[in-house]
Structures are given as C-alpha cells and as structure tokens.
Amino acid sequence: MNGLVHRAEPVLRLQDVGVSYQRRIGLFKRGRFWALRNVSFSLYHGESLGIIGRNGAGKSTLLKILAGIINPDRGQIQRASLRAALLSLRIGFVPYLTGRENAILSAMLMGIHRRQIEQAMDEVFAFAELEEFIDQPLYTYSAGMRARLGFAVAFQSDPDILLIDEVLGVGDADFKQKSTELMRKKILSDKTVVIVSHSTSLIHNLCDRVVWIDRGESKREGATDEILALYSAQNPVTRPEKDAARKWHVI
Amino acid sequence: MRHYFELVWYKAYADLRTEAARAYLGMLWWVLEPLLYMVVFYMVFGHLLQRGGPGFVSFLLCGLIVWRWFSNSITRGATAISSNAGLISQVYLPKYLLPPMILVANTLKFLVVFLLLLAYLIIVGSSLHWSWIALPILLATQLLLITACASLLAVFTPFFPDLKMLIDNGLTLLLFMSGVFYDISSFPEQIQFYFRLNPMAMLIEGYRAVLLKGIWPDWAALGTTVLVSLFAICAAVLLLIRYDRIYPKVVVT
Numbered sequence: 001m002n003g004l005v006h007r008a009e010p011v012l013r014l015q016d017v018g019v020s021y022q023r024r025i026g027l028f029k030r031g032r033f034w035a036l037r038n039v040s041f042s043l044y045h046g047e048s049l050g051i052i053g054r055n056g057a058g059k060s061t062l063l064k065i066l067a068g069i070i071n072p073d074r075g076q077i078q079r080a081s082l083r084a085a086l087l088s089l090r091i092g093f094v095p096y097l098t099g100r101e102n103a104i105l106s107a108m109l110m111g112i113h114r115r116q117i118e119q120a121m122d123e124v125f126a127f128a129e130l131e132e133f134i135d136q137p138l139y140t141y142s143a144g145m146r147a148r149l150g151f152a153v154a155f156q157s158d159p160d161i162l163l164i165d166e167v168l169g170v171g172d173a174d175f176k177q178k179s180t181e182l183m184r185k186k187i188l189s190d191k192t193v194v195i196v197s198h199s200t201s202l203i204h205n206l207c208d209r210v211v212w213i214d215r216g217e218s219k220r221e222g223a224t225d226e227i228l229a230l231y232s233a234q235n236p237v238t239r240p241e242k243d244a245a246r247k248w249h250v251i
Numbered sequence: 252m253r254h255y256f257e258l259v260w261y262k263a264y265a266d267l268r269t270e271a272a273r274a275y276l277g278m279l280w281w282v283l284e285p286l287l288y289m290v291v292f293y294m295v296f297g298h299l300l301q302r303g304g305p306g307f308v309s310f311l312l313c314g315l316i317v318w319r320w321f322s323n324s325i326t327r328g329a330t331a332i333s334s335n336a337g338l339i340s341q342v343y344l345p346k347y348l349l350p351p352m353i354l355v356a357n358t359l360k361f362l363v364v365f366l367l368l369l370a371y372l373i374i375v376g377s378s379l380h381w382s383w384i385a386l387p388i389l390l391a392t393q394l395l396l397i398t399a400c401a402s403l404l405a406v407f408t409p410f411f412p413d414l415k416m417l418i419d420n421g422l423t424l425l426l427f428m429s430g431v432f433y434d435i436s437s438f439p440e441q442i443q444f445y446f447r448l449n450p451m452a453m454l455i456e457g458y459r460a461v462l463l464k465g466i467w468p469d470w471a472a473l474g475t476t477v478l479v480s481l482f483a484i485c486a487a488v489l490l491l492i493r494y495d496r497i498y499p500k501v502v503v504t
Contacts, residue, residue, distance in 0.1 A: 021500055064499065068343050071496040088341040096272035097265055105265050108258045109342055137272070 010042035011082055011161065011192060012066065017075035018216075019061050035061040036072070037216040043161070048193045050207030050224065052200065052231055058216040059196040063163050066194060082192075084161035085110065089170065090150035095139040099130060102138050103153045110157040120156055128152035129175070147171045151179050162186070164195045200228050255348055263355035270356075285364045289315050296432050306463070309372060313462055314431035314455045316368050320361040321397055321451055322422045327353050328401025329418050332409045336502035346498055347491040350402045358394065365390075372462060380465030389457050392473050395480035396450055402487035406494070409501045430455055450476045 019036040036058045043049050043066075053059050064070045065077070067086045092109045093102050103124055107117035117124075125134050128148040133141065141149070147170040164187075169180030187193045187206050197203055203210060203224065210227040212219045220227050271277040292315055297307055327334075331349040338344065373379065408414045429451040435443055436456070446452050453476065457468030 019500075064340070069340065069496065069499050085343070086341060091341050092338060094265060094269050096269040101265060101268070105261055108254070108261055109338065109344065111254070111342075113254055114257050114261065 008045065009080075010078075011045050011080045012043040012084070013078045014042075014065070015040050015076045015078075017065060017072040017077060019058075019065060019070065020073050034216055036065070039075070039213065039216070039218040041211045041218055041221045043192065043194060045192055046190045047208045048187050048191075048195065048206055050203035050210040051194060051196045051213055052198065052203055052210055052228070053213035054198055054235060057213045059198075059213060060165065062213065063165055063194070063196055066161070067163055082160035083111070084163060085157060085159035086163045086165065087154055087157075089154050089167075090146060091154070093138060093146065093150065096137055098135045098137055099125070099141070099149055100134050103149065106150075106153045107156055110154070111159075112157055117153075117156060124149075124152045124156060127155075144172045144175070148175050148179075151175075155179075155182065161192045161194065164193065166197050166199075200232055204228055255345065259348055259351050259355060262352040263359065266352070266356045267359065281360050281363050282367065285316065285319060288319065292432070309375065309463060310434075310459065311432065312368055312371065313459050314429070316361075316364055317393060317455060317458055318426060318429060318431050318451065320357070320365075321393065322426065323361075324354055324357045324397045325401050325404065325422060326418065327357065328397070329404035329408050330415065331401070331405045332498050333412065333502050336504045339502065340499045340504050345492070346495050347402070347488045350398070350405045350487075354394075354398060354401060358397075369462075380461070382461045382465045382467055385461050385468055386458075388473065389454065389461065389468060392476050392480075393454050395484070396454070396476055399480040399483035399487065402491070403483055406487055406490045409498050425449070425451060428452065434459075447472065450479075 017036060017039045018034055020032045020034045023031045023033050025031045039058070039062060041049075051059055051062060061070075063086060065072055067084050069086075088110070090106070092106045094105070097105065100121060103121065104114060104117055108114055121134075122131075125131050128145075128151070130141075130145060130149055133145065138146065138149075151170050164183070169176040169178070169183060171179065184206065187195065195203065195206060207224050209222065210224050210231075211221045212227050212231050220230060271280075274280055276283065289312060293308065293311060296311065328350045331353050332339070332346055335349055339346070339349075404414065404418060408418075428446065428449055430446065435446045435452055438446065447456075450472075453469065453472045457473065460466045460468050
C-alpha cells in the first residue's frame with residue numbers, strides 16, 4: 001500500500017475508525033448518523049499527507065479526530081505524544097477588542113503562551129501589514145484585514161502535526177499569494193502535514209501520499225499520482241459543480 | 252497548567268472589555284444595571300407591599316446583591332459549553348476551563364458592586380464591625396457554591412438543552428426561598444429548618460449577621476457548604492474530563 005520508501009513508526013495510525021452523530025428525528029426519537037464508518041491509514045513523520053474526497057465524505061470529521069477534538073465511537077487511534085492542531089483562522093476573534101488583544105486571545109486559545117505571542121506581536125502585525133491598526137478595535141477592520149490578521153496569528157501556532165482544511169491563503173490577491181507561498185513552504189518542508197481537499201490539483205502539488213475517503217470509508221491509500229488517477233476516473237471534473245448544487249439543497 | 256490559568260484570566264478580561272465596549276456608558280453599566288435591578292425590588296417590596304421599616308434598604312441590598320451574583324453566574328455558567336460551541340469545535344480546549352472563564356468575569360463585576368454596598372453601609376451609619384473580617388470567608392464559600400452549581404449544570408445542559416428553561420424558573424423559585432425579602436428567623440422553628448437546608452438562604456443570613464448585626468455567621472453551616480461544594484466541583488471536573496471529546500459532537504455550532 002505504502003507507495004513510498006520505508007519509513008519508521010507512524011506518528012499516527014487509525015484503524016477502522018468510525019464516528020457517529022446523534023440526530024433528532026422526532027420529539028423523542030433519535031437517529032444515528034455515521035459520518036465516518038471505516039477509516040484506516042497511517043501518518044508518518046515529516047510527510048505531507050493529502051486526504052481527498054467529495055463534499056460530505058467525512059473529511060472535516062476526520063480532521064477533528066486527528067486534532068483530538070473528538071474521539072471516535074469505534075476503532076482505534078495510536079498516536080505518538082505529539083500535538084496535532086487544525087490551522088484555524090480567526091479563532092475566538094471578538095469585534096470589540098483591539099487587534100492586539102484579539103491576537104493574544106486567539107493565540108492563547110491555540111495553545112501559544114502569552115509571553116510568546118506578545119514577543120512575536122510586531123512580527124505578526126508586520127506580516128499582516130496592519131502595523132498602524134494594531135490598537136484599533138477589530139470592528140474597524142475590513143473583511144480582508146481581519147483575514148490577514150487571522151492568518152498571521154494562526155501561522156504562529158506551530159503544532160507538531162499541522163492539519164489544513166482546504167484553504168491555504170486568504171485575503172486580497174496580493175496577500176493571498178504571499179500567504180499561500182508561506183504555507184506552501186511550510187508544507188514542503190520537513191513538517192508533518194495533513195491536507196484535506198476535494199481539489200486534485202492542490203493535493204497533486206503539495207502531497208507525498210494520498211488517502212481517498214469515500215462516504216466515510218478510506219478507499220485507497222498510496223502514492224499521490226496513483227490515487228489521484230483513480231479518484232479522477234471516478235469523479236469527473238464536473239463533480240464540484242454538482243456538489244455545490246447538492247450542498248445548497250441540504251442547507 | 253499555568254497557560255490555562257492565564258487563558259482563563261485573559262478570556263475573562265476580554266469578555267469584560269467586550270461588555271464595556273458594547274454600550275455607550277460602558278463600564279458604568281456594571282453599577283447602573285444592578286442599581287436598576289435593586290430599585291425595582293425596592294419599589295415592589297418597600298413601597299407597594301409596605302414591607303419597609305427602618306433598615307429595610309440595607310437588609311434588602313445585602314440579600315439582593317449576593318443573590319444576583321449567584322443567579323447570574325448560574326444562568327451564564329450553566330451554558331458555558333454550548334455558548335462556546337464554535338470555539339470547541341475548532342480547537343481542543345479542556346472543557347473544565349469554560350465555566351471558570353464565565354465565573355471569573357462575573358465575580359469581578361460582582362466585587363465592584365459589593366464594594367459599593369460596603370461603602371453605602373458605612374455612609375448610612377451602620378458602624379464598622381469586627382465581624383466584617385469574616386467577609387472573605389463568606390465570599391469564598393459562596394464562590395465555591397457558585398462554581399459547584401454552575402459546573403455541574405454545565406456538564407448536563409449540552410446533552411439536555413431543555414434544562415435551561417428549568418434553570419431559569421428554578422432560580423426564580425429559589426430567589427423567593429432564600430430569604431432575600433424577609434428574615435428567615437422570623438418563621439416558626441420547624442419551617443426554619445427546611446429553609447436553612449438551602450445554602451443560599453444560609454449565606455444571605457450570614458452576610459446580614461456579619462454586615463448588619465456585627466455577629467459571626469453560622470460556621471458549621473458554612474463548613475458543610477464548603478465540603479459539599481468541593482465534592483461537587485470534583486465530580487463536575489471529572490465529568491467534564493470524561494465527556495471532553497464528546498461535547499464538540501453534541502453542541503450545535
């Protein structure tokens with residue numbers, strides 16, 4: 001299965017993992033819905049693992065499992081004592097606090113120590129190109145400025161295993177390029193990264209190995225080119241549009 | 252561990268800042284709002300129902316201010332987990348941090364009002380008593396009681412959101428059973444016993460004893476409350492740890 005060369009012990013191994021949510025279907029009736037049924041794969045130190053699958057395949061739930069936010073209802077997870085975290089932008093942002101205060105709170109929620117973020121503050125705001133707004137309340141920021149600050153803060157968090165959901169860069173065109181470039185460098189470095197996406201081109205460019213998730217099950221695991229070819233054969237390019245339409249329906 | 256301590260403080264600070272920034276009068280509302288609340292009760296009980304009499308205002312204030320601390324903390328603390336649904340579904344946070352974040356902010360706001368109460372009592376001439384040194388003990392006991400009740404409720408409300416309705420009405424019932432508007436010791440002996448099973452009734456009596464009468468509170472009752480609360484806090488923390496990674500699936504973002 002493992003398309004690449006020998007690697008040492010995995011840092012994370014999932015075996016037959018399933019996650020179910022309870023849903024209310026009547027006044028006293030509850031139904032169970034399995035978002036993940038049967039997922040198995042391993043993550044190795046220093047690699048970039050792509051997880052591909054259509055919308056609703058269970059990718060987001062899988063990320064929550066990897067990040068340790070929820071526990072699976074069945075199956076097993078073995079993990080080395082490493083910290084895995086989702087790259088979450090703008091977590092805990094409050095419009096009434098200043099940019100600086102939001103940066104501190106957000107960073108602390110992501111597990112960064114207060115002194116550490118205070119030391120990095122100038123760097124964060126310089127990267128976000130928001131130096132003159134540092135002590136302005138967040139409600140004076142435009143959407144693009146908030147996105148920039150969110151990215152700059154989130155990038156400070158440096159977990160052992162970085163989990164990325166779809167989006168790499170944010171903001172207006174210039175900043176998007178800058179942030180995407182930074183993420184790309186981080187992913188291609190020695191960092192252990194998991195990227196979730198339904199875009200074959202994104203995964204093709206960034207990942208060493210790929211796991212294909214379909215309707216809550218891990219279908220294949222292997223080298224990027226091999227798995228993407230199989231995935232594309234089953235999911236023609238028109239798919240995203242259909243998915244988008246389907247998503248609308250559900251909402 | 253120290254990080255979590257700092258996080259609770261900073262979140263409490265952020266919540267207070269947000270609250271203050273939200274209204275034109277900002278921090279003034281921390282005082283104005285309780286004042287309005289007390290005026291309402293004063294009008295009803297002091298004037299409409301003619302319950303007044305000398306010293307009624309001080310009597311009422313002692314009860315109302317500490318009751319408000321209790322009741323606000325319970326209402327907000329009980330939903331500590333569901334009100335942070337967005338947060339806990341994006342990052343891992345130990346869930347036992349969530350009730351304290353709310354309680355710290357609420358307690359700081361209460362302390363401002365409580366200091367004003369003390370100032371008021373001194374101004375209207377109830378002389379300073381030695382018994383006032385027992386206040387920190389009363390406050391600490393009440394803080395433990397609040398933490399215990401709020402955390403225990405916070406454990407269960409995500410699973411049974413309907414609890415919220417019960418909590419609001421339960422608090423109203425408890426308000427009338429805690430002797431905020433009347434003196435429990437004016438009741439017949441047998442009934443007093445049942446009222447004193449309610450720790451808030453006992454605490455309010457304690458505050459009045461210390462602040463108005465200059466005598467010590469009922470130490471045995473305080474001790475019992477402390478022990479029961481500590482036990483309940485431990486149970487709540489253990490349950491919050493047990494369901495730590497279940498809550499993000501249960502709460503609705």
